Amino acid sequence: MTSNAELAARLEEFADLLDAKDVEYKPRAYRRAAENVAEYPGDVVDLAEDGVEAVQEIDRVGEAIADKLVEYVETGAIEELEDLRAELPVEMDALTSVEGVGPKTVGTLYEALGIQTLDDLEAAAEAGEIQNVSGFGAKTEQNILDGIDFAREAHERQLLGEARPRGERVREYLRAVEAVQQCELGGSLRRWKPTIGDVDALVASTEGPAVVEAFTDWDGADRVIEAGEGKASLRADGVRIDLRVVDPAEFGAALQYFTGSKDHNVDLRNRAIDRDLKLNEYGVFDISAVEGEVDDQRAGERVAGESEAEVYEALDLPWIPPELRENRGEIAAADAGALPELIETAEIRGDLHVHTEWSDGNNTIEEMAAAAAERGDEYVCITDHATGPGMVGGVGLTDDELREQREAIEAVEDERDDITVLTGVEANIDTDGGISVGDKVLETLDLVVASPHAGLDGDGTDRLIEAARHPAVDVIGHPTGRQLNRRPGLDVDVSAVAEVAAEHDTALEVNANPHRLDLEGSQVKRAIDAGATIAIDTDAHRPEALDYRRFGVHTARRGWAEDANVLNARSAAGLHDFLG
Missing domain, CATH: 1.10.150.110 (DNA polymerase beta, N-terminal domain-like)
Known part of the structure; x- marks a missing residue:
């Protein structure tokens, strides 16, 4: 179909x-x-x-x-x-x-x-x-x-924002199949990496052939690549989707194994060896009584395997969220009882980076505010583009147009009692760190996002530091300027920028647009470690794009972000305190 x-x-x-x-x-x-x-x-x-x-x-x-x-x-x-x-x-x-x-x-x-x-x-x-x-x-x-x-x-790689919905559709389809007891996505998709190779679906069932038959009959498939008794692969919208069916008693171990990452799994296996245990895709086995080399992967006494939680528990660890499984100290943190309480999508109170038809968005101020309110947000900031480097086709607003728009935003705010509508702008950060909007205009706005849009090669550290120091700048938007599968963006010493940002109460953005996801996970961790505050924004140009939020949240989770680290997880009063 x-x-x-x-x-x-x-x-x-x-x-x-x-x-x-x-x-x-x-x-x-x-x-x-x-x-x-x-x-x-x-x-x-x-x-x-x-x-x-x-x-x-x-x-x-x-x-x-x-x-x-x-x-x-x-x-x-x-x-x-x-x-x-x-x-x-x-x-x-x-x-x-x-x-x-x-x-x-x-x-x-x-x-x-x-x-x-x-x-x-x-x-x-x-x-x-x-x-x-x-x-x-x-x-x-x-x-x-x-x-x-x-x-x-x-x-060769799909964006998370394209692959994740596709994977979720096949997962929901498989969960409705009578022979399926459990179904989860695995691999880098489950770890919410920004780009994905293949979609991996793991099923617990005692009826492998029936599951494979249902999978290959899925109407979302373009063609079947291969099909066996307990494995199959197909292509849908140009993406390969691989199915693996496992025994329900081994589902947790298989899910842990096929989620990865490889380095995380290697450390876990070494931890198992230290405890006279063997960890693989079939379970955790006590091999203390096993003599010599044994080829049988299931040799020994099975002590865990049905659920992921019991796999980690058998290794004296709490369950580790998939986003953290990148061998960046998560096992040591789990061992010490110091895993972060990761931010949840439901904890985000509003969006600080939204566009309208005043610049290059598709909808009016009223429509974007209404869409944010429908999603339960407490506040939304309208941040249309200002003129400046990187603005193509005349979409950026002049200072006079920003003054006019501020009045229009305030009029919408006066009309609504279900959401706070903030005045803002997405200004451009010039190559020398200057801001493309006059200070007198910036001072009249509730919130200023400053972002790089041009000159996106080479080192951008000094440029972003200069912008973070600007007294009117509240958020550095998509700091590297990367576009996934299109351009790598600026080289940035995130720790150095974050230290200055923390000193000047400037947040660093995780842009949730699937084409950006900027900052990315490891950069988020460096920013948080340096004391910076994170803002998770959608950069929405139409109402539906407000739903990108979850991609930004999971990207921030990959950087160990908790709700206390995230500016727009605060109430309107808390946001006001940060903005001064």
Whole structure:
């Protein structure tokens, strides 16, 4: 069955190809429609089966786009898209995963040099051909060449924000299968790593063939890769999903083993050896009475295995949350009874980084405030982009426009009694650490997020330190400026920035947008260890993106964050105290 993600991907492809052909206006319309199709809570296929008018119920999906979605559902293709592909036969996703290469660049390089693939791009750059194309130069060519290896690696991995929902769908499907006693996700997905290779699903059952049959019959699958008695693999929306069925008595040990990480598991196995125990995917075994080398993985007396908790208990440890299992001192902390009480999504009180149609968001101030209130938030801060480096297409607000917007935000705040609506801005941090908004305007706002948007290569430590010292800056937004699978962002000494941020009551953001997750887990830990406060924000540009919060929370959990470390886990009064 065609998924919403697949339909959204076709609209994104439309936008990219139109962009590559330098068509104005339409690409933005297709991208906005793609976002809303991807986030639509029901099956768009069901709407398409009722006709074009039904599909137009989706926000920002007009008649022309709705007609194309219906055509795809009915025929499996869109004639106009096929024509665009024929005109521009390029591997758009792979090419645009190179930093600095967007759809328009792809179009230009195809017309000039016939570049269609990453291999073509690399060969042209190495031959010095790109710098001879109008609008390019030697520096641009070298930057492209430098980014190709990163792009190749990134192109093989899915974003957490894409893989996690897909994994959860297959998990819920399997849990409804009669033969399944338990089902959990494993691997890096369970540890909430920012990018994912494959989705791993682990099932407890005594009826392996029946589970495999149900799994391979899942209507979300594009094709079955392989299937056996207790294992199977399929592909869904381009992602490989691996199933493993285990005996219920061994489910906890298997879940622990297949969750990882490898280094965490090695330390656990060594701990077991120190106690005359053996730990593997089948359980924890007392091998004190076993003589000599034994090939049987189940040799000895099983002392644990049914649940993860009992596996850790057999090793004299409390259960360790999956996000911490990266061999960063979590086993020693568990042994000492010093594991953190990790922040929970429900403990977040509001969002401090939200955009509206005043800059590059999709919705009004009123709509974003209402969406935050519907989710139970106590407060939300409207932080539209200011003008400055990195703001493309005139989306940033001038100082005069920020003054005008502040009045509009205050009017919404006056009208609502269910949520506090704060005035704010996302200012730009210049390469020298300067802020792209006048001090007189900054002083009138409730909260200022300052973020790097340009010059995102090299060391950004001094730049962020200067911004953190600014008396009006409250939050450093997405501090490295990275975009997962697109660009690595700034090199930053997070500990040094965090020390200054702590001194000046400036929070460091964990941006929950799945394309960013910036700061990432290990950086969060360094920031907390240096005394800094963390803000977990969605950077939402539409209401549905407010639901990104959980990705930010789990990223912060990977950095050992507790509620006391997180600015927007405080009440409105506590937030006010921090902001001064």
